[in-house]
Amino acid sequence: MARRLRPVGLGFVETAPVRLVFAREISAAPDVVFRALAEDVPGWTAWFSAVAFARPIGGGAGREIRLKGGTRFVETVLAAEPPEVYAYRVDVTNAPGARAMVEEWRLAPAGTGTRVQWTFAADGTAPFRFVLNRARPGLGRAFRDAVTSLDRRLTRP
Numbered sequence: 001m002a003r004r005l006r007p008v009g010l011g012f013v014e015t016a017p018v019r020l021v022f023a024r025e026i027s028a029a030p031d032v033v034f035r036a037l038a039e040d041v042p043g044w045t046a047w048f049s050a051v052a053f054a055r056p057i058g059g060g061a062g063r064e065i066r067l068k069g070g071t072r073f074v075e076t077v078l079a080a081e082p083p084e085v086y087a088y089r090v091d092v093t094n095a096p097g098a099r100a101m102v103e104e105w106r107l108a109p110a111g112t113g114t115r116v117q118w119t120f121a122a123d124g125t126a127p128f129r130f131v132l133n134r135a136r137p138g139l140g141r142a143f144r145d146a147v148t149s150l151d152r153r154l155t156r157p
């Protein structure tokens with residue numbers, strides 16, 4: 001059953017009870033990576049294997065996301081500052097135990113490419129926080145695989 005989460009701001013990324021931070025350098029330039037994240041929301045299904053469906057809503061002010069396995073999110077974009085930051089808050093989800101969630105993508109030049117940092121910030125019931133912390137290795141692997149796939153997609157001739 002979908003339910004509304006607590007509305008939090010971008011500062012939640014620094015204060016959330018659970019903060020999972022992953023980073024990787026890729027060869028695509030920051031502006032190209034930013035466009036893929038913020039402007040081609042439907043394209044997420046081509047490079048982030050966990051994402052089954054993605055579309056912008058509200059004229060790009062939000063997103064509707066469905067993951068493989070059935071988890072759904074309705075999100076509000078909190079920051080879209082090219083080519084450095086793209087962040088969104090989950091407003092509605094069917095993820096059990098979730099109370100607040102924000103995801104932030106930070107992009108920084110790294111040589112001729114980009115350092116991509118993804119922060120998954122969340123609060124929820126004790127079992128939700130426990131499971132999320134235990135899922136860190138799997139989420140890290142999913143991030144690495146997704147960003148590697150995105151880089152291939154963005155840099156192929």
